Amino acid sequence: MARTYQDTQYADGAGDDSEDGSVVDHLELVAAMTGDFADSQDIDATLQLGLARIARALRAEAASLFLRAPEDESTLICRACYGPVDVTGLRLSADTGIVGRTVAEQRAQIVRDVTQDPDFGAAVDAQTGFTTRSILCAPMRVRGDTMGAIELINKQGEELFDDADRRLLETLASAAALAVINARMADAMVERARLKREVELAATIQRSFLPPPRPDAFPIHGINRPAREASGDFFDIVERSDGRIWFNLGDVAGKGVNAALIMAKTASLFRHIAKTEDEPWALLHALNAALHEVDTYGMFVTMICGVLDPNDGTVRLANAGHEPALLRAQDGSDNAYLEAEAPPLGVLPELSGAPAAAQPMPMAGCRLYLYSDGLTESPGPDGSELGAAGLVHEIAAAETWTNGTAERLQRVIRSVAPADGPPADDLTLLVVEGASA
Numbered sequence: 001m002a003r004t005y006q007d008t009q010y011a012d013g014a015g016d017d018s019e020d021g022s023v024v025d026h027l028e029l030v031a032a033m034t035g036d037f038a039d040s041q042d043i044d045a046t047l048q049l050g051l052a053r054i055a056r057a058l059r060a061e062a063a064s065l066f067l068r069a070p071e072d073e074s075t076l077i078c079r080a081c082y083g084p085v086d087v088t089g090l091r092l093s094a095d096t097g098i099v100g101r102t103v104a105e106q107r108a109q110i111v112r113d114v115t116q117d118p119d120f121g122a123a124v125d126a127q128t129g130f131t132t133r134s135i136l137c138a139p140m141r142v143r144g145d146t147m148g149a150i151e152l153i154n155k156q157g158e159e160l161f162d163d164a165d166r167r168l169l170e171t172l173a174s175a176a177a178l179a180v181i182n183a184r185m186a187d188a189m190v191e192r193a194r195l196k197r198e199v200e201l202a203a204t205i206q207r208s209f210l211p212p213p214r215p216d217a218f219p220i221h222g223i224n225r226p227a228r229e230a231s232g233d234f235f236d237i238v239e240r241s242d243g244r245i246w247f248n249l250g251d252v253a254g255k256g257v258n259a260a261l262i263m264a265k266t267a268s269l270f271r272h273i274a275k276t277e278d279e280p281w282a283l284l285h286a287l288n289a290a291l292h293e294v295d296t297y298g299m300f301v302t303m304i305c306g307v308l309d310p311n312d313g314t315v316r317l318a319n320a321g322h323e324p325a326l327l328r329a330q331d332g333s334d335n336a337y338l339e340a341e342a343p344p345l346g347v348l349p350e351l352s353g354a355p356a357a358a359q360p361m362p363m364a365g366c367r368l369y370l371y372s373d374g375l376t377e378s379p380g381p382d383g384s385e386l387g388a389a390g391l392v393h394e395i396a397a398a399e400t401w402t403n404g405t406a407e408r409l410q411r412v413i414r415s416v417a418p419a420d421g422p423p424a425d426d427l428t429l430l431v432v433e434g435a436s437a
Contacts, residue, residue, distance in 0.1 A: 043183035047080040047176065051150065054172050055082040058165050060152035062130065066092065066099050067140070067148035067180065076100065076148060083153070085128040097121050098135050102149045108138040108170050112160045136161035138169040140177035147177055209267045211237040216404055219308060220247050222430035223409040225417060232259035233372045233426035234267050238274045246274040246283075248305035249370040249430045251322065253344070259299060266291065266301050266345070280305050280318035280358045284342070284351060288320070291346035300344040304370050306358070306432070313435050315368060316358035320345050323376065324388070326369040327361070330436065332396055337388070363434030369395060370432075374425035378416040386416060405433060 047065055055063035062083025069075040069091070076099060078090040094100050101119050102109050112134050114120040125132055136152040150173045155161050210224060214237070222235040232252035239245050248270055252259040269290050270283070277283045283305060291301065304325055306317035317325060321344030324337040342354040371391065380386040386394070391412075398411040409429050417423045 043180065044079060046179065048082075050172075050176055050179075051080045052082045054150065054169065055152060058136070058152055058161070058169065059156040059159070060136070061154040061156055063150065063152045064090075065140075065148065065150050065176070066103075068094065068103075076103065079148075083130075085130045087124065087128070090124070098137055099149050099151050102137040102139050102151075103146050106139050106141055106144075106146050108166045109135070110161050110163075110166055111135040111137075134160055136165055136169055138166065138173040140173045140180070142174065142177045142181055147180060149173070150176065205264070209234060209236070209264060211235070213406065216406060219310070219433045220245060220430070221405045221409055221433075222247075222249070222428070223406070223413055225413050225423060225427040227374070227423050227426050231426045231428075232263055233374065233428035234263045235370070235428055235430045236267055236270060236274075238271055240275070243310055244278075245308045245310070246270075246305065247308065247370075247430060247432060248303055249322070249372065249428055250301050250303040251372045251426070251428070253300050253302070262299050262301065265294070266303070270303075270305070278307070280307060280316050281342075281351075281354050281356070284318050284320050284345065285354065288345045288351050289349070292349050300346045302340075302344045304340075306368075308363070308432055309360075312360070313363050314360035315363050315432060316360055317368075318342075318354070318358050320351060320354070321347075323371055323373055326371070326388075326392065326395075328367050328369060328392070328395070330365050330367055330434070332399065335392060363432065365436065366434040368432040368434075370430040372426060372428040374423060374427045375412075375416055375429060377425060378423065378427070391416075405431060 051063050051065050054060075060082075062085065063081065064078050064087060065080040066076040067079050069077050074094050076092045076094050078087050078092075081087050092099060094103055096119070098109055098111055098114075098117065098119050111117045111120065114132050114135060120132070120135075122132075124130075131154075133154050136155075137149050139146045140148045140150060150169060152161065152165075152169065155165075211222070214221060220237050222237065224231060224233055224235060226233070233250070235247070235249040237245065237247050250263070250266055250270075252262045252266070266287065269287050273283050273286050277286065284303065287303070300321070302320065302322040304317065304319040304322040306315050308315050317338060319325065319338060319340040320342045321340050324339045327336040327338060328334070342351040345351075375391055376385065376387055378386045380390045394412050394415045395408075397415070398408045401408070401411060409431060412429055413427050417427060
C-alpha cells in the first residue's frame with residue numbers, strides 16, 4: 001500500500017529526505033497544510049488541525065503551538081496543542097524555556113535529553129503528569145519576524161528527532177507563520193471595512209443635524225465642507241414660532257469620530273435649549289453646564305451663537321472661545337470684528353467673563369459672517385495662512401460676483417479649499433443678512 005504523510009516513519013539516523021518517498025510525503029504534507037490555511041475561516045481551528053498533522057507525520061507524542069501575546073510580545077501563549085494533555089492557553093515568558101530560546105535565537109532546537117538542558121522547565125510536567133523526554137522546536141518566522149514556535153515532544157517509541165525532522169518542521173512552521181499573518185491581515189481588512197461603514201453611517205447621521213437649505217430670500221444661510229467623512233464643525237438655524245431665528249456655528253477641538261460624537265451632542269443640546277431660551281449668553285451657560293457633566297475625551301467646543309429678531313432687525317450675539325464674527329457693511333465700506341468674551345464650552349464649570357446679557361445689534365445695511373478657523377488657517381495665494389484679512393478679501397470678491405447668498409458662500413469655500421482633495425481642516429461659513437439700508 002502506498003504511504004501517505006500520516007504514515008511516514010523515521011528511524012534514528014534515517015529519514016534522509018533524498019529518498020524519493022520521503023520527499024513526496026513532505027511535499028504532500030506541505031501542500032495539504034497550505035491548502036488548509038488558504039481555505040480557513042477560523043485560524044485557531046486550522047492551526048489545531050495543522051498541528052495534529054505535523055505531530056502525526058513526525059510521530060510526536062504531543063505538540064504545541066505558541067504565539068506572542070498580542071498585548072505583550074514578552075509573553076507566549078499556547079494557541080493549539082496535540083496529545084494527551086490540553087495546555088491551550090498556557091502562558092510562558094518569551095525569554096525562558098526551550099520555546100523561548102527558539103524564538104529568541106530564531107533557529108530550530110533539537111533537545112534529545114531534556115534532563116541535560118538547563119533551559120528545560122519541568123513545571124508543566126509536574127502539573128500535568130506528562131513526562132517530557134525530548135523536544136524538537138522550530139520558530140514560526142516570516143521575513144525575519146518571529147511570532148512564535150511549534151514544539152514537538154517525545155518521538156514515539158525509543159526513537160529521537162533527527163535533522164530530517166528538523167528541516168521538515170522548519171518548513172511547516174514557516175507555512176503556519178505565513179497563515180497567521182494572512183489571517184491577521186484578513187481580520188484587519190474586515191475591521192477596516194467595518195470601521196469605514198461605521199464612519200460613513202456617523203457622517204450620514206451627522207449631516208442630518210445640519211439645517212436644510214433655505215430659499216435665497218431667507219436671512220440666514222450656512223455651508224459646511226468637512227475635512228474627513230465626519231466633521232467637527234457644525235452650524236444650525238432654528239426658527240421659532242414667535243418669528244425669532246436662532247443660529248450658531250461651533251467647532252469641536254478635534255477630528256474624527258470622537259469629535260463627530262461631541263458635535264452631535266452639542267448640536268442636539270443647542271436645538272433643544274434654543275426652543276425656549278431667549279438670551280444667547282443664558283443658552284451658552286446652559287450648554288456649557290451640560291457638556292461639563294459628560295466625558296468629552298479632553299475635547300472642548302468653541303461656539304458663537306445669536307438670535308435674529310426680524311421685528312426690529314437686530315441680532316444679539318454671544319461668543320465662547322470662537323473666531324471673531326465679522327460684521328460687514330453691505331456696500332463694503334466698513335468691517336468690525338466681534339471677539340470672544342468667554343472661554344470655550346466644556347472646559348470650566350462656569351463661563352467666566354461672560355456678560356450678563358448680549359446687547360441688540362442693528363443689522364440694517366449689514367451682513368454678519370460667522371466662520372470656523374479652517375477658513376482663516378487655509379493657505380492663501382502665497383502659501384501662508386489666509387488670515388482674517390484674506391478671508392475678508394475672498395468674501396468681498398464673492399459679494400461682487402453674485403447677489404445670491406447661498407451661492408456667495410459656496411464661492412468663498414471654493415476659493416480656499418484645495419481643488420484636488422479634501423481641505424486640511426473643516427470649513428464652515430454662515431451669514432446673517434440684514435435688511436437693505
